[in-house]
Amino acid sequence: QQPVQSPQAVILREGEDAVINCSSSKALYSVHWYRQKHGEAPVFLMILLKGGEQKGHEKISASFNEKKQQSSLYLTASQLSYSGTYFCGTESVDSNYQLIWGAGTKLIIKP
């Protein structure tokens, strides 16, 4: 069963903050975050592991609440370059450790 992302879309002014949530009904092994700009390939942002290990880059952070099977992606002081669609992918035993993706959150940053 796919994770649920919220919100579906968000419009921000440059410099504002955003939080994107990813929630699953399954016991998760890891949560992965990617961003896709229109017409381009999705690009890796972050992997969060059960147990708290975190990997990522850029000025974007994330959290993983294992008990609630939820992850949140935090974009602080958003830049125009942050615009795009953000996808979370979850790994679990149930998925045979293949990534199950959310439907995406479209983020629009306006100057």
Place this chain on the structure above:
Amino acid sequence: EAGVTQFPSHSVIEKGQTVTLRCDPISGHDNLYWYRRVMGKEIKFLLHFVKESKQDESGMPNNRFLAERTGGTYSTLKVQPAELEDSGVYFCASSQDSGLAGRTGELFFGEGSRLTVL
């Protein structure tokens, strides 16, 4: 270093016809994945190769879809015969190994092949 390349970028075919999509992963990446995204919906897993072997093909919708990865390099995904519901964007992704960071490591995606079945 070249990224993941997919061909064609867009294909328009009629119902019943055949289409073959190709993916060239990053050189040295043993893992190759195919995904599909239908307009506005989630990205769905199709299958996973490790080198030339199908590690997991549980996401393949039916036997009209055939994926191959001869020699463990490029991969093809053939749809025959195509149906209307096959329309969508087909993404290929590769990764170097399963890695320490989860069973699926950092994925490098191609730009996708958009398939439109009329």
